Amino acid sequence: MKSELKFPMLVLALICLGGGLAAYKSLRLGVPFWMGEQSYNWQIEARVSFLANGERVKARLALPPAAASKDAGQESGSLGYHYNIERDGDESDAVWSAENREGGQALYFRVRLPESIESGAEPVPGKAEVDGATIIQGPAGEAARAIVARLKSISSDPDSLFVALFEQINDEQKPQDFVLLKKHYAKEFMGNPMIRMGIDLLEMAGVPARMAYGVNLNEDRGSQSPLPMVEYFDGTAWKVRNPVEPGVVPNSRNLFVWHRGEGPLLDVNGGENSRVTFTVVKDRIPLASLTDLRDSPLLVATILGLPLSERAVFRYIVLIPLGAFVVVVMRNLVGMATLGTFMPVLLALAFLQIPLGRGLVMFGVLIGVGVWLRFLLSRLNLLVVPRVAACVVIVTMLMMLMSVVSYRLGMTGGVQITLFPMIILAWTIERMSLIWEEEGRRSALVQVGGSLLVAVLAYLFMRMGQIQHWAFYFPELLLVLLAGILMIGRYTGYRISELFRFRTFAGG
Amino acid sequence: MESAMNEIRAPWWHRWLMTPRELREQGVVGINMRNARYLLPNNPRRLYRLVDDKLQTKALAEERGLSVAKTYAVIRSPHDVAKLEATLxxxxxxxxxxxxxxxGRGVLVIDGREDGKYFKPSGSALSGAELRHHVSNILGGLYSLSGQRDVAIVEYRVKPAELLTAISYQGAPDIRIVLFHGYPVMAMLRAATKESDGRANLHQGALGIGIDLETGCTVRAVHHGKVRDIHPDLKVPLLGVKLPEWERILDIAVTCQEMTGLGYLGVDLMIDEELGPLMIEVNARPGLAIQMANGVGLLKRLEPVVTQHKLRPGLGRAGKIAFSRENFRA
Structure with missing residues (x-):
């Protein structure tokens, strides 16, 4: 083949392959190509893990009624296990069993629920008998009785009692008797002592109560432990509440109650260290095509064939090439100067995880203080690598300081900044102060500003819903992106900045 | 009358930019074009190390009998740094x-010394400790291309010829010649200003002065992209200065191309009062500002060279120089 033809052929092949795969997926398998085409589903995956001790194993996971119904798409992944759903009245369990299992085991239960699910916390009419509350001995018991008496005096019904109780438990400043009781429970119970304490106190006050478990409907959480909740009987019906926000009725926009009622959430026979974790994903693919996708050849299935917990990781990874593309466009077509080639991509990734405004402020403060400290450091005449390492230490401490300060000021988001690329920041500080010394302040600010602008543009690009949709559901479109990058790589025309740079060329 | 005015007046957008088409007509080469069309095909990766390491370039030049600034010392280790002052x-x-x-990053010029203090051309003083710190920064790779460890060269401080110091503010002007396939295609003189603080980088405010390849006379000067006839600080005329030993300068440049084998390169020289033209360094990625200084797009020089190179591939150095001087007059 002629060498001039090789390049266009390669680009064409990439575009055809990527576009073809995407078209096949969209037209044949019914994966929606545009974001708005389909309402989404919640896909919740429960992952049960435990250490089997070599004998007969039986694991039982309680299921929410919405998940047990026939039309909820459900499946379980568990190689070599016998699996079935057991129903007993309203309650149903997923049951896995196998012989002679040893070592770490992982069982999956996946369910798809429509966007409009109910939170599962609705009052359920029923009966409950008060079966004599737990008796606590000693001074802790005294304290408990005092608390119950006080709560009863200020509340009129089980609902207000519940709210008053958990507001006190959540309150930072507790009365003396609470502190005493809290110590007692913290010693007696390993998991969720505060909630157990609340349940016992409710029972002592004559309100039947028990544990319930929920799932946060939040994609960003990755894999999460079951959210402990409390179910109590108000005289006619059972209600579920989140003890962290006792006054709020759980809402299906952010919370789904997985398990309520009698019995444990998870029960494993023949294994130890058992635990269940949940992963939540918003899915836009119709159920039928998802099964087709999983069964289709490797190239088509891509990341959608993975368990949810592993898929969640890719939410950010598939965006990195998009950021790189923005950098290529900004540098080679526009001609923007940046500090470090791909520093803006890392910065943009960090912006994706914290609100943009706060990210910019943080970047500004870190760089500003960092450069200032770097000037102080340069007076000490340090060698290069130790100086950058010192910068890393300073940046880390600055970030801690900022977290603490923002937390004190009531901005909880400050805590998420661990993802800020610190080594990159330290190098940025180093290079910026170098340029500052060598070429002057203007040049340094222009380059940092350029990097920041590119980072914000990359962030805005990566944040677009449609772009994320394509990147995640049609990763083969990355081949088209690759073709685009290759073409820019062969572009020999002027950069936009050069039109400006050479503007005095003719007359002067 | 009015129509005549309109013809003279530049289009309104020239205040901000030129269209790609206009630039193309002027033959301006952009960075993308320089890289894709001239650097990548003509400068094989393996040759870069010859010019990226100035010690190697100097060794090559001395083999060929070119005059270079004499190396006083090479500082390679912290031990060498400790005895720096004794060496100097x-x-x-x-x-x-x-x-x-x-x-030009990391270059430190010392003009004189007194009582253990070292003086830069601007008159500011450095202590011995500051000098050593600067050298250990160099060794740590602060100024090297990819942050890798480096060595520091201490060499002869060129005493620029009178003619050239007259048009440069506190700094030795250097001559840049761009060659393609061994043909000199464009030349400029870079002179420092007060703003550029003794440096010769155009974007830091140094003057770019275009040189006629035939005669070695300065023909055009730009400061921040604007045409100037006189030096902004020294108020002396910049044009019509004839560089001494122009033939020898061109000859040195072509020799640099032959010894490195690079297809597209820039050669930097300085003219010493006593020693004449000295080769300072060879640059495998010469910048594009030289077009601004000359007011001529590089493409107008590069394309004839491509044709000529195809026509007469084995032309000797004298032939190449003659071709350039003949065809690339200002």
Whole structure:
């Protein structure tokens, strides 16, 4: 083949392959190509893990009624296990069993629920008998009785009692008797002592109560432990509440109650260290095509064939090439100067995880203080690598300081900044102060500003819903992106900045 | 009358930019074009190390009998740094530069010394400790292309010819010649200004002065992209200065191309009062500002060279120089 033809052929092949795969997926398998085409589903995956001790194993996971119904798409992944759903009245369990299992085991239960699910916390009419509350001995018991008496005096019904109780438990400043009781429970119970304490106190006050478990409907959480909740009987019906926000009725926009009622959430026979974790994903693919996708050849299935917990990781990874593309466009077509080639991509990734405004402020403060400290450091005449390492230490401490300060000021988001690329920041500080010394302040600010602008543009690009949709559901479109990058790589025309740079060329 | 005015007046957008088409007509080469069309095909990767390490370039040049600034010392280790002052005690003036630096980064010029203080051309003083710190920064790779470890070269401080110091503010002007396939295609003189602080980088405010390849006379000067006839600080005329030994300068440039084998390169020279033209360094990625200084697009020089190179591939150095001087007059 002629060498001039090789390049266009390669680009064409990439575009055809990527576009073809995407078209096949969209037209044949019914994966929606545009974001708005389909309402989404919640896909919740429960992952049960435990250490089997070599004998007969039986694991039982309680299921929410919405998940047990026939039309909820459900499946379980568990190689070599016998699996079935057991129903007993309203309650149903997923049951896995196998012989002679040893070592770490992982069982999956996946369910798809429509966007409009109910939170599962609705009052359920029923009966409950008060079966004599737990008796606590000693001074802790005294304290408990005092608390119950006080709560009863200020509340009129089980609902207000519940709210008053958990507001006190959540309150930072507790009365003396609470502190005493809290110590007692913290010693007696390993998991969720505060909630157990609340349940016992409710029972002592004559309100039947028990544990319930929920799932946060939040994609960003990755894999999460079951959210402990409390179910109590108000005289006619059972209600579920989140003890962290006792006054709020759980809402299906952010919370789904997985398990309520009698019995444990998870029960494993023949294994130890058992635990269940949940992963939540918003899915836009119709159920039928998802099964087709999983069964289709490797190239088509891509990341959608993975368990949810592993898929969640890719939410950010598939965006990195998009950021790189923005950098290529900004540098080679526009001609923007940046500090470090791909520093803006890392910065943009960090912006994706914290609100943009706060990210910019943080970047500004870190760089500003960092450069200032770097000037102080340069007076000490340090060698290069130790100086950058010192910068890393300073940046880390600055970030801690900022977290603490923002937390004190009531901005909880400050805590998420661990993802800020610190080594990159330290190098940025180093290079910026170098340029500052060598070429002057203007040049340094222009380059940092350029990097920041590119980072914000990359962030805005990566944040677009449609772009994320394509990147995640049609990763083969990355081949088209690759073709685009290759073409820019062969572009020999002027950069936009050069039109400006050479503007005095003719007359002067 | 009015129609005549309109013809003279530049289009309104020239205040902000030129269209790609206009630039193309002027033959301006952009960075993308320079890289894709001239650098990548003609400068094989393996040759870069010859010019990225100034020690190697100097060794090559000396083999060919070119005159270069004499190396006083090479500082390779922290141990060498510790005895730096002892090494330098016999030299009144010198230049310290990183072997792998680029764009003049990390170059320190010392003009004189007194009581253990070292003076830069601008008159500011450095202590011995500051000098050593600068050298250990060089060794740590602060100025090298990819942050790799480096060595520092201490060499002869060029005493620029009178003619050239007259048009440069506190700094030795250097001559840049761009060659393609061994043909000199464009030349400029870079002179420092008060703003550029003794440096010769155009974007830091140095003057770019275009040189006629035939005669070696300065023909056009730009400061921040604007045409100037006189030096902004020294108020002396910049045009019509004839560089001495122009033939020898061109000859040195072509020799540099032959010894490195690079297809597209820039050669930097300085003219010493006593020693004449000295080769300072070879640059495998010469910048594009030279077009601004000359007011001529590089493409107008590069394309004839491509044709000529195809026509007469084995032309000797004399033939190449003659071709350039003949065809690339200002």
């Amino acid at each position: 005690k016999n030299h009144e003036s010198f230049v310290i530069k990183p072997a792998r630096g680029s764009g």
